[in-house]
Amino acid sequence: MSRETDPVLVARVVVDVPLAHLDRPFDYSVPEKFAGTVQAGCRVRVRFRGRLVDGVVWELADSTDFAGSLQPLSHVPSGEPVLTPQVARLVRTVADRYAGTAGDVLRLALPPRRAAAEKRPTSTPDVLPDAPGPAGFAQYQAGSALLAALAEGRAARAVWSALPGEDWPSRLVELCRATLSGRRGSLVVVPDGKDLDRLEAAAARLLPEHSWTVLRGDDSPEKRYSRFLAASRGAAQVVLGTRAAMFAPVRDLGLVVVWDDGDDLHADEHAPYPHARDVLVQRAWLDRCAAVVAGTARTAEAALLVESGWAQELVADRAVLRAAAPRVQALGEDFELARDPAARSARLPSLAHETARRALAAGAPVLVQVPRRGYVPSLACARCRAPARCAHCAGPLGISPRPGPGGTRIPACRWCARPAATFDCPHCHGTKLRAAVVGESRTAEELARAFPGTSVRVSGRSSGVLATVPGGPALVVATPGAEPVAVGGYGAALLLDSWALLGRADLRAGEETLRRWMNAATLVRPASAGGHVVVAADAAHPVVQALVRWDPGWLAARELADRRALGFPPVTRIASVAGSPAALAEFLEALRLPEGADVLGPVPEPPRPGQEGERERYLVRVPRGQGAALAGALAEVQGVRSARKAAEHVRVQLDPLDLV
Structure with missing residues (x-):
């Protein structure tokens, strides 16, 4: 029961203390000097258990149930309401869903304050755009209906499988434009900065100036906070970002979109470890807004959204798909095995070599996807094939792409960096090592020898990620997720070392392999323009069949059924x-x-x-x-x-x- 005393303004504050038993707001009185400044959602400093700590005002009230005397707020750095009521509700929902605390989620949701950014005015768009034409989505069943629903402010939900070669950044911005034409905001989350660059370029072409902003986790604190304020103040109604943007305070939220939800970059590495897809689905439910889970491939979680009726499938007719897709061949086909009996074991069989040679002769670049970065990132005992471990810390041994003194490459631990000049296998006492996995740098060396005189470029974390490559003849070796976009598309793609992906002891190995393959294959020209994809895998494997038929929905439904039978997520x-x-x-x-x-x-x-x-x-x-x-x-x-x-x-x- 509330105390019967003189009226007092009470601030309920979530304090920044990482203790699970303190996961609730605490009441503080608002001194008269702060009465005109403090607002729900603003940052404050309070005294908690004898020390000053940061906090956020969850709400304001005119009474309290606390029986004692309330401590006053110590300091109000700013009255800027950085936590909107909608995001506060989402923070509590996510904390409860993941067995975390509101403080943990707030650390993910709110960027550090920069006073200078708060003093600068934010620009607002002069006019709202018209709804985009339906041409971009006309290739998809119910695509035009989705745009119309967004423009009318209806809570449409879709799982969209993008066509091969689709200009997906433009399509996502068209969804935002349709929502903006109905005077509502949008939030789009993509896996990494390379995708965000493409999305930002599309927004610059298709959205009015000052109507959108970009939230990047690697921006300077000043820039990130300025852009955050543009969204929280309602100036920018479209927010584009990576995982850090999933809690962005978009005003009048009408649409949430997650692109490529199977990418592990969408899973936050900090407690309580939320996933961007699940956070955005929760936002769609709480704010009663539209949601689109989009990608070239499809996850079992997205398949469950379709199966449950929560979302509708947005796909193209098979005739449209066949016209857009490249030709896909697997090395395990009977004809290829008869022509090249060593195709199963060769790293670059004759089919892959001949496909690359034809594309290069036609003046087109060739994409070569390898699943591991580095030079030789993993070594094994040459006698018993046991993984080679460091004698000091038990970390994995590998070979760096940078030669040591005298041009030698000595195996070293990937954890503690200690060189392993000698090796003694603890299992069989073998002393020789072999490559267990070959990385993109070693692959580039092998291809340079196989195709003398051809330019070879490498894109990966260890060598630098390329955003684009010219359209001329060249070999582009890339790790999954680092494939650059080629001007005019690739003439061919070679998907090597399939065993390293399909053979992983992982619940998601199948769907993750298809996602990586399809993301690479979608950069290849259509079959009508000579586009050809060769996958070094057995043609009978279900994942390979899904790629050959370009049917990610079929594999996702199969994965979901298998997991239901075994009792695994997402069921x-x-x-x-x-x-x-x-x-x-x-x-x-x-x-x-x-x-x-x-x-x-x-x-x-x-x-x-x-x-x-x-x-x-x-x-x-x-x-x-x-x-x-x-x-x-x-x-x-x-x-x-x-x-x-x-x-x-x-x-x-x-x-x-x-x-x-």
Whole structure:
């Protein structure tokens, strides 16, 4: 019950304290000197347990249930309301979904303050655009209807499979333009800066000036905060960004879009580890707005959205698809095996070599995708094939692309960088090493010898990512996600080392392999213009069949059915609980699991650089409908352990991408 005292303005503040048992707003009185400045959503400084800490005003009230005397706000750096009511509601929802705290989510949602940026006025667009013409989406069934729904402000939901060679940045901006014509805002999240550059260029062509802004995680703090304010003040109604933008305070939100939702860059590495796709789906539900999950490939999570009826499939007719797609061949086809019996084991079989040669002769560039970066990133014992490990820290041994003194390349640990001039296998005592995986730098060397006189370019994290390449004859070696766009499209693409992708012990190996292959193949010219894709894999494999037929929806539905039969996400929800054996035993003893929960484990947690002591991991699995109950139970135990000042931390992550 509220205290019967003189009226007082009360600020309910979420304090920036990383303790689970303090995950709630605390009441503070607002001194008269701050009464005209403080607003819901502004930043404040408060005294908490004897020290000054940062906080955000969750809401303002005129009474409190606290029985004692309220402490006053210590300082109000700015009255700028950086946390809108809609984002505050989303923050609480995401924290509850992932068994985290509001403070954890706020650290992801709010960029650091820069006072100078708050003093600068923000520009607003002069006019709103007309709705775009339907030509771009006319190739897709119900594409025109989607644009019309957005312009009318209806909450349409779609899972869009983009055509090969599609100018997807322009299509996404057309969705934003249609929404903007109906006086509502849009939020588009893409995996990385390379994609964001293309999206930004399309927005500059198709949207009115000052109507949009870009949020990048790698921008300077000043620029990022200025652009954040443009969105929170309602000046820029279209926000484009990478994962950091998923909490952007877009006013009158009418559309959320995530591109290439299977990319692991969409999963945040900081607690509570939210995924951009799931956050945007939650935003669409909370704000009753439209949502589009888009990509060249499709995930099982997107397939579940279609199967459940939450979203409609947006695809092109097969005739349109066949006209846009390149020709795709696999090395395991019977004709090719008869012509080249060594095709199964050769790294660059005759079909791939001949395809590249024809494309180069026609004056077109050739894309060569290799799954690993570096020179020889992984070594194994030449006798027993066991992975080669560092004798000092047990890290993996590899060979750097940079030669050492005298031009030699000595194996070294990829964790501690100690050279391994000698090797003694602990399993068979073999002393010789072999390459377990070949990276893009070594592949470029091999191709330069196979195609003498041909320009070879490399695009990858270790050598630098290229955004574009000219349209002339050249070999472009790239790792997945680093494929540059070729002017006029590639004449051919060679997808090498398929075993390194398909053979991974990972729940998502199949869908992730198809996503990487399709993202590369979509950069190739149509078959009618000579475009040709060669995949070094068995033609009978379901993932290869999906690529040959260009049918990501079929594979995603198959993956979803398999996971339902096995009880894996997304039809269930799984929590990973990791820590020392003693801490995990204490945690699980206190955990009140919902009905139908399975506890799997423990298994040793994979070692990480700098990690000390033995660590284990359990997986806790529940039916999807019990996901909220599981998150609540995990958060409750974390709160109890926090209040008791447990010495050892237990890492809790819901819906982890990696279950191995």
